[in-house]
Amino acid sequence: MIQANNLVDIMNIEDTTLRNQRILDEVQPLARKIMDSFIAKYSKRDSYLLQLKIHTHEQTIKTTIADSKNPKYAEKKQNYGNKGFVEFIDEKLYESPLFILKLEFHLASREIRMMMSSDFYPFWVLSKRTQVHELERMVVELHDDLKIFTIEEKKNFVDKNEFIDTISNYIRNRRKPTIYFGKILPLEGEIEEEQLIEQLWDTYQKLSPIRSLLEKEAIEHSQSLMLIKDIQKDVQPFHINLFSKTYEVKVEEEVKKVKTNEYKQIFYIYDQDQLITEGHIGFYTRDPHESIGIIINNRGFIFSQTRKLFSRESYNWYIRKSYRERGRHNENQQYQEQTIEELKNHDFRLNESNAFYVGTFEETTKSFTEPMTKIKERLITAAAIFADVRGSLTFPKGVKSIEIPEEDEDIESEVEDYSSSFDFSNILDLVEQSGFTFSLDIIRDFYLNLTSLDDKHFVILSGISGTGKTQLCRVFANAVYGLDYSEENPYLKVVPVRPDWMDATSLFGYYSSFEKRYMKTEFLDMLLQANEEKDKPHFIVLDEMNLARVEYYLSDYLSAVESRNPIQLHNIDDLKDVPKTIEIPHNFYVIGTINVDETTHSISDKVLDRSFVMTLSDVDFSSFWDRLEEKFKKTVQNEWDLLLTIHRNLTTYDLHFGYRTMNEMIRKLYKNSMLPEDLRMEPLVALDGVVAEKVIPKIRGDERISELLEVLANLFSQQFGEKSQVYKHIKRMREDLERYGSTQFWR
Known part of the structure; x- marks a missing residue:
């Protein structure tokens, strides 16, 4: 006999570790025992049950217990631990598991759930007009005892007669929830185990129409995946x-x-x-x-x-x-x-x-x-x-245009219907999948800086060259639209700033009396588009924005954002393609990247007061290495360790290099290793050359870098020898420092 109150009381335990341990010790063994008895009793009637794999919640609970003891994860995990379950899965099809039957004790909602589940895609496929009759037949055959529901913020029950319409609504709204079918019993009082086992069998039998339909769809899915695998191989x-x-x-x-x-x-x-x-x-x-x-x-x-x-x-x-x-x-x-x-x-x-x-x-x-x-x-x-x-095959590139989807389903559409979402979890997942090395702290800070103010979106990214400032803008904007980093995003424009930008016409253009037309800019084009499509965020990146004086060319934008007054563009009555005035809409996001060196201008307080300034100088080469392709890892392992040593020494003096420099050095070293053996350089000689070409030219300073040059001289002498390029450069730079009080690579 199951005492339901004893199980429900587990939810009263506030301590995450103790609560999860009780679920592991009491709920999981109970669920396993019932499912084992179910198999023992009914597998003779249906031998298919013996082919199923058992999946349980136990490993997840153990991980939660371990994380709850770690201060780094404890707060995040404090609400974990509200259920235990055992599930039967059919894994015979390639990459297409069927979730046949789950027994779940959901303590938080005081429910016993007996159900099978499916991701949304099979029903999306079956809702197409060529197959919807199969879905209709399943609905007709579905027993009234079974409930259909999704679990998003809470359980959403679906009437079986409205099931197909509900699927269509989910498709239109771009939602793809997991769909559940089964029974929900109250977890209360005293419950006989034998009754639960009989209820499981009854549920399993009544799930037959769904199981049959999902199995057919899974077979087709599995076959297609195997073909894709063959193409990939x-x-x-x-x-x-x-x-x-x-x-x-x-x-x-x-x-x-x-x-x-x-x-x-x-x-x-x-x-x-x-x-x-x-x-x-x-x-x-x-x-x-x-x-x-x-x-x-x-x-x-x-x-x-x-x-x-x-x-x-x-x-x-x-x-x-x-x-x-x-x-x-x-x-x-x-x-x-x-x-x-x-x-x-x-x-x-x-x-x-x-x-x-x-x-x-x-x-x-x-x-x-x-x-x-x-x-x-x-x-x-x-x-x-x-x-x-x-006109877009490498040679002259054509302008990407928006294409209309084919009405005939036999012709596959090439049109992307761009939809945006600022859901941070989704953005973070897509950024992590992009292959770039940006930490959670950077992505979160960038997200907050861009979105925390409803009426103003202006962020400046500062840092050493090659740390991925422009790439961060691109990968973030594409993640907002669910795009791969390499895909073209019509709602993102990277505009290189020119040193001769002296006023607002560099951004907003001007009317040419000579040509009798308005001279538009990329910035203005994106701003006009943002005013047309106000339901979609538009991103503009001013790359190396301090090559010119920012307060000169950005003054009209800053004033308009602050006052919410429109910007006057012209006063020509018969000009049709550009309005006389334009507003900075709330869906317009401006990001500037800056490098600080002798070729750039400082940023005035007027600009700094109206923006968030982020610094991207920290470089996480550990994550960079983890993401590196295996062919590079196998080739440059020894050189990598030495490059990291050089980088660590430079970091202390803020003279370190970024991801771009590291990536280019690795690729040159790899390319050298691919040359015929009698023509390639020795690995150490190649490394000496690439450090001399990519790292040493950026080193400059006064007597404060004296110790750095001494450390590098000793390192290069030991690793490359005193005849190496890098040692000769550092030796000469040390001599210049003693003679002139400052030094640089260039003479």
């Missing part, structure tokens, strides 16, 4: 012929995670040893279908679903490229006709719809009739042709 270099010239394509072995359900595999197109352009194969494991894309110069040119390849025994895979842009019908038609001609010129096989042939996929063998390298060759060749037709 083939990394053989190959050649493509473009416009009567042959190029070599090299594909990276590593597949990088961009964000949840999105991965990319980088490829490079070379003319001999000259890199022409790079791109990546995008793998989308749930969008909601599985698909691949070919992206060149941050613009997607091919997107195609992979699940359809399994729709018949032998599937001839054709992809059609379409160009659809608002107000450009004639131009789109021209692109279309030129594309078809170029595909024919490149010996592509086209069908009656002018779609090009990729390959034939055999359902029985789960493979193509031709080598995978040939499939990749056709995809990348076609994408390169499309990029060239559109």
Whole structure:
């Protein structure tokens, strides 16, 4: 007999460690015992139960207990520990687990939950018009005893007759909650274990329609993921012929995670040893279908679903490229006709719809009739042709335009509907996935500085060169829109500041009486766009903003933000494309990056009083190393240790270098190691050269750096020898310091 009150009383324990220990000692064994008895009693009736894996909450509870004893995590974990559960999972399908049945004692809500769960994507797929009949049949067969609910801030119950409409609403609102089906019993009084076991069996049987539907969808999902895996595994270099010239394509072995359900595999197109352009194969494991894309110069040119390849025994895979842009019908038609001609010129096989042939996929063998390298060759060749037709293949880059999605579901849309969110947890996840090394403290501080004031968003990023100031702006703005760092963001503009900016016209433009038109700027274009699309944040980065006097060219902006009065642009009555006045809207975010050296101007108090100033000089090379590709780690391990030693010595004097310098040194060392053995430099000689080229030129100062030069001289003498480049430079700089009282690399 289960005494429910004894379990519920556990929630009265305030101490996180003790509460979780009680759940581990009392609730988890009870749940395990009941589920073991359930299997023992009913597996003879349904042998499928014996194939299931057991998943429990125990390891999570143990981790919570450990973290609660650590002052670093204790506060964050103080509300953890309100349930115990045991769950059965079917893991026979590749990367497509089915969560069959969970018994959960939810102490906080005083409930016993018997349920199965699914992420949102299967229902998104099944809601499409070609499959919605299957979803409708499941709803009809679903027993009235079972509840449907989601758990967001609280449980949200869904009437089964409104289930399909609810799924459609979630899709429209871009929400993807986990969906639960099952029974919820009160956790109160005395409960007989045998009754719970019988209720579990009853629930399991009534879940059959859902289980059947989700299993079918999981099989299709699993097959598509295995095909994607096969595409990823083939990394053989190959050649493509473009416009009567042959190029070599090299594909990276590593597949990088961009964000949840999105991965990319980088490829490079070379003319001999000259890199022409790079791109990546995008793998989308749930969008909601599985698909691949070919992206060149941050613009997607091919997107195609992979699940359809399994729709018949032998599937001839054709992809059609379409160009659809608002107000450009004639131009789109021209692109279309030129594309078809170029595909024919490149010996592509086209069908009656002018779609090009990729390959034939055999359902029985789960493979193509031709080598995978040939499939990749056709995809990348076609994408390169499309990029060239559109004018954005490395050579002249075209302007990215907004495309209208195809109405026909057979033609895959190339349009991104940009939506923004300042949810900090999501932003942090995307920044961490970007591959850049920014600490939680930096991201949080940047987030707060940008968003804490509703009416003013102005942040200045200061610090040594190469610490990622501009990259932080880009990765943050892209994270707000759920984009990968490398993707083009139409709501972000990086504007390099010029030393000759003397007044506000540098930002806001001016009316030219000679040309009879308004001379617009990138800053003004973004500001006009922000006033048009006030529901979306717009980011402008003034890169190296103190190359000119900030208070001169930024004065109108600062005054407008402070007074909330519009800025006068012109007084020409018949000028249509630029308004006479313009406001600084609340969705306009200005970020400036500054370097402090002899080429820059100081920032006046007027500017500093109206901004948050962050300093990015701390460099976390430990995280940088963790994120570094394995091929670099294997090659430069010894050199890395010495570079860190040099960096530590420079840091004391604020003469250290940033991520950019470290990254470039590592890449040169790696490139040297790839040369033929009889032509490459010895690793130490290569390191001597790269430190002399990238680190020593930045060292300068007066007698205060005397000790630093002595330390470096001893270090370089021991590591490189007194004939090395770096030792000679430091020796000469020490002599200059003694003679003149100051020193620098340049003479």
